[in-house]
Amino acid sequence: MDVEDLFPDWPRPPYEGFTAEDLFRVPGLPAHTQLIDGSFVYRSRQSAFHTTTNCLLQNGLFRAAPDSLKVVREMVVVLGRRQAPEPDIAVIKAEARDLHADRYEGRDVVLTLETVSPDSEERDRCRKPQLYAEAGIPFFWRVEPGPDWRPVVHTYELDPEARAYVPTGVHRGRLKTTVPFDVDIDLTGIDRL
Template sequence: MTAETAPPAWMHEQITAEQYDSWPDEQCSGIEIVDGMVVVSPSASKRHNRLARILANALEAAAGPEWNADTDFDVRLQDVPLTNRRPDVVVYRADTIDITPTRPEHVLLVVEVVSPGSETTDRLVKTDQYAKSGIAFYWRVEQAVTGIPLVYTYVLDPASGAYRDGDVFAGVVKASVPIPVEVDLGQI
């Protein structure tokens, strides 16, 4: 392997929050940091991105002026060792729009759209990490073989620090918490 084709050192060494924060945005795009190590995320499919965008738009419209809903930015779960996740959709306090990094206390809801290759991470690892960081609500979108997405909702139990199962929606999401919203994901 030549120097031109060798992976950069930052892909093999634990990095700090200060190092990460000094990187340009294009270097941070498409990666997450778990326990200080870079985890490269494959590009999402058009279906995945559309599901995330439809949900973000519906949540944004339903949330009112106190909350924003966006896609594709980091949530800093912990500083040491650095853990940054990049949820598919994040509902966060509107008054924190200019605060970087976004922290769990700014976040009401995170949504992950499960794709091939992210099943274990989205179903188990991220669920545990988001709960332990104190994010009150987690939704997981499964792209079922029927073509009708399934949305599993979870609510944080503050006593145990773990999520308890909430509602499950097939196609049409009619959630009452954390934001009353109705959105049809079956017509993508």
């Protein structure tokens, strides 16, 4: 049996791949479809760890963010013609926030955060940070489950010369940093959610 027999309605990519505009034009795409390297990437169902961790971090960032920044969750960020990933959480410039928006531009993003899932380990650890860095997004955080199933947050800052991230910390139990703004989140709070 061919894949076309199993999924007859799946969009067929053009020879040069899909574009960011296709992501918003092709009818019937599943929710949270991303565009990476000209290919649609579909997200699987998320675990309780993934959802709860993102809720904890989103709430902590929301409380800490200055008025000049806004926290958004699961919004596509257009980084180029063939790149439109959807970070789990992004911090954007307040002037870019539009309640009617279905996407944001990379130039408006200050921080992206990815909580690693089994279906997206390679993308979350390697490809997406590379894309965010190449787009000039100043900060990236990667979240993994610790041995006790509490979040472990790896923080990175952009080296603008290299267009790559350099590690700035590994946070267990408490996420405390001063960049991109003062943040203090009790990561053990996942136990109470």
